[in-house]
Amino acid sequence: MSKIMVGVILGAILGALDGMTAWFTPAARPGIIGIVFGSTIKGILAGILIGVFARKVHSLALGIAFGLGVGLVLAFIIAQLQHGYYFQIMLPGGMVGLTVGYATQKYGQSPHLQGAASAH
Amino acid sequence: MNWLGDGTVDRLQANLQVPDLSGTRYRAVRFLAGGGMAAIWLAEDTVLQRRVALKVLDADDSPELASRLLREAHILAALEHPGIVPVHDAGTLPDGRVFYCMKYVEGLRLDDHLTRNPAISDRLRLLLRIAEPVAFAHSRGIIHRDLKPENVMIGPFGEVLVMDWGLGKVFSAPVSESSAQNTGAAELQREPASLRVCSTGHGSVLGTPGYMAPEQLRGEVARMDQRTDVYGLGAILSFMIGNSQAAQSNMLRVGNPVRAICAKAMDSDPNRRYATVEALTADIANYLADSPVSAYPESAVERLARLFNRHRTAVILIAAYLAMRLLFILFSHR
Numbered sequence: 001m002s003k004i005m006v007g008v009i010l011g012a013i014l015g016a017l018d019g020m021t022a023w024f025t026p027a028a029r030p031g032i033i034g035i036v037f038g039s040t041i042k043g044i045l046a047g048i049l050i051g052v053f054a055r056k057v058h059s060l061a062l063g064i065a066f067g068l069g070v071g072l073v074l075a076f077i078i079a080q081l082q083h084g085y086y087f088q089i090m091l092p093g094g095m096v097g098l099t100v101g102y103a104t105q106k107y108g109q110s111p112h113l114q115g116a117a118s119a120h
Numbered sequence: 121m122n123w124l125g126d127g128t129v130d131r132l133q134a135n136l137q138v139p140d141l142s143g144t145r146y147r148a149v150r151f152l153a154g155g156g157m158a159a160i161w162l163a164e165d166t167v168l169q170r171r172v173a174l175k176v177l178d179a180d181d182s183p184e185l186a187s188r189l190l191r192e193a194h195i196l197a198a199l200e201h202p203g204i205v206p207v208h209d210a211g212t213l214p215d216g217r218v219f220y221c222m223k224y225v226e227g228l229r230l231d232d233h234l235t236r237n238p239a240i241s242d243r244l245r246l247l248l249r250i251a252e253p254v255a256f257a258h259s260r261g262i263i264h265r266d267l268k269p270e271n272v273m274i275g276p277f278g279e280v281l282v283m284d285w286g287l288g289k290v291f292s293a294p295v296s297e298s299s300a301q302n303t304g305a306a307e308l309q310r311e312p313a314s315l316r317v318c319s320t321g322h323g324s325v326l327g328t329p330g331y332m333a334p335e336q337l338r339g340e341v342a343r344m345d346q347r348t349d350v351y352g353l354g355a356i357l358s359f360m361i362g363n364s365q366a367a368q369s370n371m372l373r374v375g376n377p378v379r380a381i382c383a384k385a386m387d388s389d390p391n392r393r394y395a396t397v398e399a400l401t402a403d404i405a406n407y408l409a410d411s412p413v414s415a416y417p418e419s420a421v422e423r424l425a426r427l428f429n430r431h432r433t434a435v436i437l438i439a440a441y442l443a444m445r446l447l448f449i450l451f452s453h454r
Binding site: 014016017024025068088091092095097098099102103106107 | 430433434437438440441442445448449452
């Protein structure tokens with residue numbers, strides 16, 4: 001599995017989970033499908049960006065830092081659109097980015113390894 | 121009449137053992153070690169101006185032992201590998217003693233190295249490196265038959281060398297005809313009759329008790345193959361994980377899979393051992409990578425624990441994320 005795929009799958013799962021927690025906020029329940037969809041897309045987008053970074057840069061520390069940054073930036077944009085809840089949105093968003101950043105550095109094959117594997 | 125003192129006799133005996141290097145390119149520097157049939161001297165190669173080690177047959181030894189020493193030199197010459205000390209020269213000294221010249225290796229024996237108390241993972245990685253030259257020799261159809269900590273040297277830069285191939289034996293046809301010509305495999309295959317039994321005429325056991333496979337102990341030469349060395353490596357592993365003083369004093373925590381690997385490598389029945397050194401090292405590498413090992417059928421709990429160990433950070437990160445989400449939900453309802 002490629003590093004981008006690792007990022008996409010993990011980002012999608014954590015993003016969907018992130019969105020589903022809105023169920024526990026009664027005011028948000030009517031729009032839960034849209035929230036889960038949007039949150040999943042956000043996770044996938046973060047996963048792609050972080051996965052591409054992991055393909056280019058092989059450094060656990062930089063991967064985690066980049067993941068954290070991407071997660072925070074995307075969460076900040078969402079919070080701006082929501083006009084508030086910065087802490088509640090950005091903290092989980094940052095953690096998702098950090099986790100995906102770690103996972104893409106640790107798991108998934110680099111392109112040159114994939115090439116070698118397919119050659120066999 | 122004046123009797124010679126003990127010290128004088130010792131000195132005379134020592135001088136008798138000093139090899140006569142006159143007329144050769146070597147100059148003896150000092151005695152390094154003595155074995156059952158030969159002594160190893162540190163010498164200087166006066167032509168290339170470098171230090172070398174000379175293994176010289178003891179003065180009063182038989183032609184049979186001379187041919188054994190030459191066989192050892194042939195085996196070393198056939199095995200060009202970074203983990204096997206290279207032989208430079210072989211021949212007969214002016215005093216009639218057979219010798220061969222090899223690279224002088226500085227460093228610590230494995231048993232001495234273990235007193236530095238390396239971690240269990242470092243010990244296992246070390247065993248993987250010890251196994252490399254042994255596996256290489258097997259690929260050339262040669263088994264060592266005397267693997268033990270005293271025959272492994274750890275160099276100052278971490279290089280690992282398997283020494284003392286004096287009991288080496290050809291167990292099958294070499295990989296190619298050309299290499300057979302190079303190694304003199306046919307010559308190597310003709311063992312002296314005394315090597316087929318457990319003791320030589322000099323009373324030395326062919327192998328080292330505790331490190332010898334049962335078939336070797338019984339002198340069943342025909343049954344000896346690479347699995348005999350697998351047993352030796354298992355015995356070294358056993359020494360590395362439990363029998364060394366350092367290990368005992370520090371109560372090394374060794375997992376059940378490592379003990380199972382050790383037990384499988386040292387099975388009294390060669391058919392139940394690892395068939396090859398590569399199979400043994402694959403299991404050790406799997407253990408080091410937190411992957412399942414073939415020698416140990418793990419329970420569901422052990423499997424979970426291993427998977428947790430393998431993905432510890434990722435599991436902790438995801439758990440932390442879920443815990444944070446849970447806290448948010450709890451606080452939002454207050």
